[in-house]
Amino acid sequence: MTVEADPPPAAAEEPLAAGRASFWAAVAVFAGIVAVGFGLGRIQPSPPPVIVAAVAGVGATGAALLLLQRRRPLLGYAAAASAGITVIGGIASANPVWFAVCLVAGWCALVGGRRIGLTYWFAMMVLFTIEWTWVRPDPGWGAWMGGITLSLFGGLLLRHQFDLVAQLRAAQAGLAEKARAEERNRIARDLHDVIAHTLTVSLLHVMSARLAVEHDPADAARSLAEAERLGRESLDEVRTTVGMLREDGDMGRTAPPPGVDGLPTLVDRFRSAGTDVTFAVDGETGRLPATVGLALYRVLQEALTNVIKHAPGSPATVHLTVDAAEVRLSVHSMGPPGTGTGLGIINMRERAESLGGSCHAGPGDPGWLVRASFPLNGLRSGSLGGPHSGAEVAT
Secondary structure, eight states: OOOOOOOOEEEEEEOOOHHHHHHHHHHHHHHHHHHHHHHTTTTTTOOOHHHHHHHHHHHHHHEEEEEEOOSSSSHHHHHHHHHHHHHTTTOOOOGGHHHHHHHHHHHHIIIOOOOHOOOOOOOOHHHHHHIIIIOOOOTTTHHHHHHHHHHHHHHHHHHHHHHHHHHHHHHHHHHHHHHHHHHHHHHEEEEHHHHHHHHHHHHHHHHHHHHTTTTTTTHHHHHHHHHHHHHHHHHHHHHHHHHHTOOOOOOOOOSSOOOOGGGHHHHHHHHHHOOOOEEEEEEEESSSOOHHHEEEEEHHHHHHHHHHHSSSTTTTTOOOOEEEEEEEEEEOOSSSSOOOHHHHHHHHHHHHHHOOOOEEEEEOSSSEEEEEEEEEEEHHHHHHOOOOOOBOOOO
């Protein structure tokens, strides 16, 4: 009958992979126990011939060496080592060579797992029972039965600990990978918002300069200067965002990320590009957390960029409301919505949901309406997450 071994845990190999000195020390301990048993076996009743006992001792030590190397089949080498020990120990329970059997049992449970450990334990229990009841009744066999049982449970306990370590390492690796993926997604959203906004507004200024270059060179120069300024600001912000990818943490950040205080400037930037934007604020914005301020800035930036891209020339109304429980932002464009990939809307929704809020985008009767809300009570208690609200996104 062949018993398949439990697959060894991946992370258990490293704790079990002893150094060369430890390996040979374990072999020396086993060989020492066998040698002591061989010497004491000479004075026991009816000892085996010296040649037979010596060959059995060498064979047991060789099998133990292969067993310590975790060679397969484990049960085969364990049985070979136990056979040599049995030849040396004979019918004397007082021979300390039986201690080597306890070591083999513990190693089988540790390396081979529960099935191999229990199979070896059962076989040796049968052997000790036969020795005790039929060959030579001796209460000393009970002590070895208890010893091999204790060794089995010790090996299984150590293996369980190694399995827990493997699971913890896998969980830590999964959390680290999830954190890296979330960070990459956040940086991708920032780059999308910065680049899309800058290119859209700069394009309007360039178009205005092209139309005015012949009739109003001064206005054309102002438009080109504004486009240049936006380009420089965008380049600085892209450098800051990409710098977050550096592992040494030296991002060269010289200014804090945009927040709620930058909303009027953002609206003025779109107004300077020719968009009719009305901006109103109800409530005190100075108490908003920086994370909410950044999210509000990016949502408004994306919403107004979509107004320019999909409904150029249409007026837009921006309303920011701050109360004790939450902050709400609405961007209502009077023009009909255009078509696109919807990535900007997805980014707005993900930003809101990452802070426990929600973002809805859809027909505004007339035009297009973007509404975002962020809870404030949960953020103050230290939780940036929360139950994600389902966002209804119309594309």
